[in-house]
Amino acid sequence: MVQDVSINQVSTSQSSCLFCFLEIFSSEGGIQSYARDILKAYLSLTATKNWPLQAEVLLLRDSPDCQNPFESKNLRFSYLKTHPAWLGRLKFAAKLLTCLLQKRPERVFCGHIKLAPLIKTLCQPLGIPYTILTYGKEVWEPLPLKYQIAMRDAESIWTISRYTRDSLRDSFAARTCELNNLNPDKFQIVPCSVDENTFTRGPKPxxxxxxxxxxxxxxxxxxxxxxxxxxxxxxxxxxxxxxxxxxxxxxxxxxxxxxxxxxxxxxxxxxxxxxxxxxxxxxxxxxxxxxxxxxxxxxxxxxxxxxxxxxxxxxxxxxxxxxxxxxxxxxxxxxxxxxxxxxxxxxxxxxxxxxxxxxxxxxxxxxxxxxxxxxxxxxSFQSLCQSLQRIFQPSDSDRLML
CATH class of the missing domain: 3.40.50.2000 (Glycogen Phosphorylase B;)
Incomplete structure (x- = not known):
């Protein structure tokens, strides 16, 4: 059994990570569905007795009254939606900095390109690597300079398809500045999955x-x-x-x-x-x-x-x-x-x-x-879990045996 330990008590020798998303519960869409699958897979993996990793999840536009089935000892959520919106962004930045200083996560996962410049600015001085998640149209066109820099300095970049990966690389290659040298080794394709128990064949209702x-x-x-x-x-x-x-x-x-x-x-x-x-x-x-x-x-x-x-x-x-x-x-x-x-x-x-x-x-x-x-x-969902296992696996590889 995984020891029930508060995330505030996690040893600094134990791996942990931080997820940052715009929103995943307050609206529907492919990005939100994908993010929920990532969290579901993370919980599935951390349920194994040899991998007691814990993570925090910061949500810029979700509020505490949302329906969240993932709250657990291995996933702790902070809901930072605030009116006016600028105050919510300020709260998000403050919470992010606090987590980085107090928890020293092994890695930060940036759930949208819009959050990347802030995450780069706060993570780099602390030596904390970050990964940017990319999906589709938001990165298909050439990006403004601050997003290019955040992409270049990320330790890795997730994409959900070959097309998004290739479009992102091509958009960088089309620029004339020195930031174009986006290392192809940074890219990891982590595709979507489908719940085979929910989406099944059957007669027309x-x-x-x-x-x-x-x-x-x-x-x-x-x-x-x-x-x-x-x-x-x-x-x-x-x-x-x-x-x-x-x-x-x-x-x-x-x-x-x-x-x-x-x-x-x-x-x-x-x-x-x-x-x-x-x-x-x-x-x-x-x-x-x-x-x-x-x-x-x-x-x-x-x-x-x-x-x-x-x-x-x-x-x-x-x-x-x-x-x-x-x-x-x-x-x-x-x-x-x-x-x-x-x-x-x-x-x-x-x-x-x-x-x-x-x-x-x-x-x-x-x-x-x-x-x-x-x-x-x-x-299948199991395929997604296998993809994430390779990414989230601690450096001491024998701690994870599925």
Missing amino acids: VHLLEKYDLVGAKILITVARLRSHDSYKGVDVTIQALPEIAKSFPNVKYLVIGRGDDRPRLAKLAADLGVAQRVVFAGFVPTQNLAEHYRLADAYVMPSQEGFGIAYLEALACGVPVLAGDADGSADPLQDGKLGWRVPHRDSAAVAVACVEILRGEDRRCDRPWLREQTLAKY
Whole structure:
């Protein structure tokens, strides 16, 4: 059994680390889901009797009233959301400095590039190494100088996909200053994972078919935020493809799961194209109810630009054929097209052609048991734990025996 010791009493000879995130409980999204999986995996690893590591987690925009299933003796959380926002940032910086001075963590994990300059500024004088977590669009474009410097000086950089890793390296290589020499050895790919016990195959739930008026329909589904600045998700492109898809499948309908300020624009687009009766806006669906919604789908369609795309994994684990963009991190969950269709993300004609192929069901990529099997072989939660084990393992390697 792991000795129940307060984190304030941890010996300086014992490894510990510090996680810093913008938020992981107060909003939904791929980054938040990934961060929660990291913490879940960390707890799974630290539950082993030979690895009693403890960590603190600082949350800039989460408040104490959030629902947090990870609070434990091995993960202690500080919720620093404060109004006005500038005061919260000040509290975050003060708490970070206090943790660095008092706990002397073995490493700091910076959960977003926006936090990197502060973490660099406080960690470097104390000789504490830090790792920056990167996901997608936030690092695909050339970064301002202060973020470049923080990247250069980080001990390591996590990326969730080959595409994000390569885009980040290319953006540095495109600059002309001396900071371009970003050591490729810094990069570690720590991919997303899927909960195989939650996202499972099954029949289409009759109560949901009836609720959304989908009985007898061929069903396309997207799960995405509907915020105006997230239009890259491709919901509008899929709506534009519906008239063409309907020529082959007159009973096609499109279920859009998510909420945000872009919904009125999308609804108007559907009306203008004469497909309003084919588009169903389901609104927000809690994570625990997502799997049964995926099971409604004949195809999961998101011609997007994703850093990775956790939703693709969830759909594939439910045995649902998938359509994604062809120039983003979705290459990883779709295993370079082996498990799904990849098309130009703003090309509604290409989306229509691919959707018709999927709905015909004649391709190997529509084999539902096979899709699930191939996905779990590479992206199970256990795979994530194994990736993190190699990163978090103490220097005295025989302390961790799984």
